[in-house]
Amino acid sequence: MFARGHLPDPVAYYVEREGARLLGRGHWRSALCPFHDDTRPSLRVNVESGAYRCMACGAKGPDVLSFHRQRHGLSFVQAARDLHAWRTA
Numbered sequence: 437m438f439a440r441g442h443l444p445d446p447v448a449y450y451v452e453r454e455g456a457r458l459l460g461r462g463h464w465r466s467a468l469c470p471f472h473d474d475t476r477p478s479l480r481v482n483v484e485s486g487a488y489r490c491m492a493c494g495a496k497g498p499d500v501l502s503f504h505r506q507r508h509g510l511s512f513v514q515a516a517r518d519l520h521a522w523r524t525a
């Protein structure tokens with residue numbers, strides 16, 4: 437079953453796993469959007485919740501699980517497993 441508490445920290449996920457540069461300060465940071473050919477940081481990322489929203493192409497989601505699914509074309513369970521947030525038994 438899905439174990440939300442095991443999802444990686446949003447900063448660790450976006451920076452270390454996805455190689456994003458998070459610009460700015462505060463809860464919402466800016467980054468280059470991987471969902472379109474971005475030349476300026478159009479993606480807004482919430483470092484508390486992991487939510488993301490692109491001001492240019494409209495890609496969005498509520499957490500790093502959603503980002504991981506969209507970015508890598510995974511099912512919910514595949515993404516949860518990949519992020520070590522899936523527990524059997």
Ligand SMILES: [Zn+2]
Binds near residue numbers: 469478479490494495
């Ligand atoms: Zn975009």
